[in-house]
Amino acid sequence: MRRPRPLDAVVAIALNTFREAVRDRVLYLLVAFAVLVILSSRLLAMVTVGNEEKIVKDLGLSAISIFGVGIAVFVGVSLVFKEIERRTVYTLLAQPVQRWQFVLAKFAGLLAVLAVHVVLMYVTLAFALWMRGATASGLAPAVWLILVELAIVTAFALLFSTLTNPILAAVWTSAVYVSGHLSWSLRLLAERVPPGAGRWACEAGYWILPNLDRLDRKAEVVHGLDLPAGFIAWSTLYGACYVALVLALACLAFERREFR
Amino acid sequence: MRAPRWIAAGLLAAALGGASLSARVLERLTPARGRAEQLLYLPNGRHLRVLSLGHAPLLADLIYVWAIQYYSEYDTADRFRYVRHVFGDVIAELDPHYIDAYWLGAMILIIEARDLEGGLSLLDLGIERNPDQWILPYLAAWECQMASRPECAKRYFERAAAVPGAPPITRRMHAALLARTGALEEALRLWLAVLEDPASDDLSRAIAKRKVSEVRAKIDVSALRQAIETFRIDNGRAPHDLAELRRRGYIREVPTDPSGQPYAYDAATARVTSAAGRVLGEP
Numbered sequence: 001m002r003r004p005r006p007l008d009a010v011v012a013i014a015l016n017t018f019r020e021a022v023r024d025r026v027l028y029l030l031v032a033f034a035v036l037v038i039l040s041s042r043l044l045a046m047v048t049v050g051n052e053e054k055i056v057k058d059l060g061l062s063a064i065s066i067f068g069v070g071i072a073v074f075v076g077v078s079l080v081f082k083e084i085e086r087r088t089v090y091t092l093l094a095q096p097v098q099r100w101q102f103v104l105a106k107f108a109g110l111l112a113v114l115a116v117h118v119v120l121m122y123v124t125l126a127f128a129l130w131m132r133g134a135t136a137s138g139l140a141p142a143v144w145l146i147l148v149e150l151a152i153v154t155a156f157a158l159l160f161s162t163l164t165n166p167i168l169a170a171v172w173t174s175a176v177y178v179s180g181h182l183s184w185s186l187r188l189l190a191e192r193v194p195p196g197a198g199r200w201a202c203e204a205g206y207w208i209l210p211n212l213d214r215l216d217r218k219a220e221v222v223h224g225l226d227l228p229a230g231f232i233a234w235s236t237l238y239g240a241c242y243v244a245l246v247l248a249l250a251c252l253a254f255e256r257r258e259f260r
Numbered sequence: 261m262r263a264p265r266w267i268a269a270g271l272l273a274a275a276l277g278g279a280s281l282s283a284r285v286l287e288r289l290t291p292a293r294g295r296a297e298q299l300l301y302l303p304n305g306r307h308l309r310v311l312s313l314g315h316a317p318l319l320a321d322l323i324y325v326w327a328i329q330y331y332s333e334y335d336t337a338d339r340f341r342y343v344r345h346v347f348g349d350v351i352a353e354l355d356p357h358y359i360d361a362y363w364l365g366a367m368i369l370i371i372e373a374r375d376l377e378g379g380l381s382l383l384d385l386g387i388e389r390n391p392d393q394w395i396l397p398y399l400a401a402w403e404c405q406m407a408s409r410p411e412c413a414k415r416y417f418e419r420a421a422a423v424p425g426a427p428p429i430t431r432r433m434h435a436a437l438l439a440r441t442g443a444l445e446e447a448l449r450l451w452l453a454v455l456e457d458p459a460s461d462d463l464s465r466a467i468a469k470r471k472v473s474e475v476r477a478k479i480d481v482s483a484l485r486q487a488i489e490t491f492r493i494d495n496g497r498a499p500h501d502l503a504e505l506r507r508r509g510y511i512r513e514v515p516t517d518p519s520g521q522p523y524a525y526d527a528a529t530a531r532v533t534s535a536a537g538r539v540l541g542e543p
Binding site: 044047048049050051054055058059061062065066177178181182185212213216218219222223225 | 310315320321325355357359
């Protein structure tokens, strides 16, 4: 008999997490997205002048991002909490499953749900654009960067899910999302603060918080502008490393957690 | 003790009624604030960009669509007061590459508000932020041309034509304007450039070929008229024919018109004409 590899447990729990999210009717959001994009693309002809495709693209990309963040926050924060509340975590951890495998699997499962969502929403957007005689092929870099951003948000949701209850975790994750988009302002503040602890704290905050604003390239992509050379690769590396760090913290927090 | 309480209540009710009535009368007597004042509550795009958390382009679209509805209400008396604010300070700050916003804002200012300078300043903002877009200087040139400001039109056509990838019509319009304003040598140089450019399409090349002939004829006729005038001043009479101008050293050779025919010269009136001149609107 083959000895189970560490990855087998991760894959099994991840698949289960994916199935659970599908059973929770998370995919129903796709219908809302499709209705929003297709209806808005029809309505625009009546209420605007000029380049309607630009508006459909902006709306589609923003909707992919907002719906994705919604799923990452509201599904992510209850991932671990639900298992503890239902006491299924005891059964799971009684098996030859390490706690880090459990955390990693939960993340992988939710990321898979998000990836499926993003891809299906992108296909819907491409269809809405195709109906107008336009193409969505140039939007792929922005969609990929949205997925990188969602991976970071999901990692935070999971970290907070291991530390506290879903309501607080949702608030904290939302706070990280907002501050991640405004972290550049800490840089500005650092320039105005006299040298010393205050400036150091601003600089530290700038580098520690996820720089989600840098990952937002929707406008450039919609206008067909070139992204800097290697931007996608560096952004992906940044996202992967950041996720790894946050997941390591989540694993550590979960390892130290006592179940009664 | 009951009576004074009733009196106090009655006085209060009367005061309330009086205040309500007088407030309504004052409302009718004083002019209401203009509808455009509501735009005071539209914050600058730089602030909205921060609040949008990465969705600035979508916010720009929503305000753009709202602005179209707002500026479609023709009964708002002071509707042009904040056009520059809405399109320049809000939408263009949210999405600096939103070409339609500069375009529409400028059209509202120039065509409806009759404010050419305001419209051009909005287009200038768009040109500064989008130097790779030929359409904005092209539109500005058109508006200058419509306002009979050829120098301004020339400047913008030149700018539009200089944008890499600008279609041939930008250079054609520039050349046509130069010809109309009398800068014939410059116009000829531009038409030749269009004709000889391998990137020009067939239509542009055909138009350029015809225009080169016309402008050359115009330059020839102008040079001949000048030579005849100089001859008349020197000799007290008009030359008998164009060959006399050449013989006496006023021109190096007698030119022929683009069809190869000699230019027609009437010694009695000392006027030079050509078949091509009719196309040019010459007498």
